[in-house]
Amino acid sequence: MTGWTRHQGLAVGLPFENVDTDQLIPARFMSAPRSEGYGRFLLHDLRHDANGAPIRDFPLNDPGAEGASVLVARRNFGGGSSREAAVYALADAGFRAVIAPSFGDIFAGNAVNNGLLPARVSEADADALLAATPGDLAVDLEACTITAGERVIGFEIDPVWRTKLINGWDDIDLTRAHAQEITDFIAARRAARPWVWPHGVGS
């Protein structure tokens, strides 16, 4: 994963609350290998009618939203399942940031692990940004601001996540630096609490 600090792009609005991960990617698509690309699954059942034809007035189907890389939505975006495929669908469709008043906890963590920013703004700011979509905006991770035309809005993100997005850190590499601590911890835990290890398994 590569880090980033500034992104400028086209924002598209999804003016709904509770866009859960089952909407972001319906379960039936998740057995596909990632190498095939997940972008075409994004919001599949909201974007298409029962016959598979695109629904004309759905925001993401608007020709003016072509090439959008920022999504603006309402509260509890990405609630529901832990499926990281929801983030793959967004990332593979070209999105770099989602702006909403609140996010599903696991979704937000998954997003950060894939370089996708979950930016938290107030309900009023979300409404204002929605009103300006589709339209260009700029996101600054360093300053934690979103600039849309004349308007500059602050967003919130956990500092740990912010650092991670900026540096493009890989957790497994970071953890390797703690290998000795982990080994020591396991030895101590095993000595003090042998009952933690499953009965009848291993030594």
Place this chain on the structure above:
Amino acid sequence: MSTSLTLFDKIWRAHEIHAREDGASLLFVDRHFVHEGSHHAFRKLAERGQSLAQPELTFGVADHYVPTRGRGKAIADPAIARMVSTLEENAARHGFRLFGLDDPRQGIVHVVGPEQGLTLPGLLINCGDSHTSTHGAFGVFGFGIGATEVAHVLATQTIWQKKPARMRIRFEGTLAPGVAAKDMALNWIARLGTDGGRGAAIEYAGSAVRALSMEGRMTLCNLSIEGGARCGMVAPDTTTFAYLENRPYAPQGAAREQALAAWAELVSDGQAEFDREVVIDAGEIAPIVTWGTSPEDALPISESVPDPARAASESEATRIRASLEYMDLRPGMKLSEIAVDQVFIGSCTNARIEDLRAAAAVLAGRKAKVPGLVSPGSSLVKRQAEEEGLDRIFVEAGLEWVAAGCSMCVGMNGDIVAPGKRCASTTNRNFRGRQGPGARTHLMSPAMVAAAAVTGHLTDARPLLEGRL
């Protein structure tokens, strides 16, 4: 400064390997459960050429994609067969224990873990599934993780976490007969919203929680995620310790004595502080059903479908309108007038033995007016239900009794609700399309689903339980 700790603080402390300056901590993972859906994570591991750090703490279960019919025969659908065989290959390659398709202990991961005694008080448990919060019923820090984190746990047996806010929900008083843990959960989620517990570690406490069986506590903790929480937990007590006795992987003999001494410490200290506390009168909780497309869209069965014209805000009104359109419901109609096309009893929320007994209590000697599927939470629950004769009650009522798996909770195995059909379901998510494209889901307790089956519409189960509890 206080030396009083919450239950959560104690578990957190016991797992902290390293605390980084920015507030992230590296925590040790005692148990890691994987399933067919974990294929993305295994692929990441393979791409890095990495092996499993602690195979003996990793357990696999085939549940998300397994067919519930025709067990013992080859899987007909090639895509599903590939998902199940990929898990088998990964188990063989990495050397972890798998409860595979034909294992007598197979079942839904959050049912199997506790059943096998793998879930123990004081542990930290991860799984690439959001309902990992279920394990919190044992005083466990259990939480769902995404594929990148699954790969991290596989490779290191640790996870980076920021300490969540601590929240306590106390249910005081006594539940009325016919009211279940499911009703407690939907009650608080309806009250606080799907982001009401956002990211928090919830401890469920109070006399009504103490009175719950382990099955009930698992249902309550299971649904924590639907209220936006990271995890839910209940302090272990004699109910917990009794449940764990003689479970295959639970400590035995001297190890159990040592464990019991440690487990007794797993309570919130009297002076412990919570960031947020909510108190709910358990005696006032009525059987609840959902009407919309989010678990927060829940109301007592005696009420009516909400009217968007009376919503508190414009965005709220928009949301209600969209939900009602999808669910094909009229504002103001009585919830008990909603006719259903089918029922489903299953999932890690409500398919343990006690849930099946509660549904059977309503169904015994009665016929269902609509078709339905009953999928026990595990193959062992299935066997026990058959020993108790519950399967005959379901079949004689006209419902289909099938094998264990996630089944119609998520529809990955092909058990789906047809477009436009309405299902009364014991599951956890009434999201659009969750049970299949265009499916309409109403969440409720097992007894309430059984009552919907018998009457053909949503209804209060209590009159049907009269003299049967």
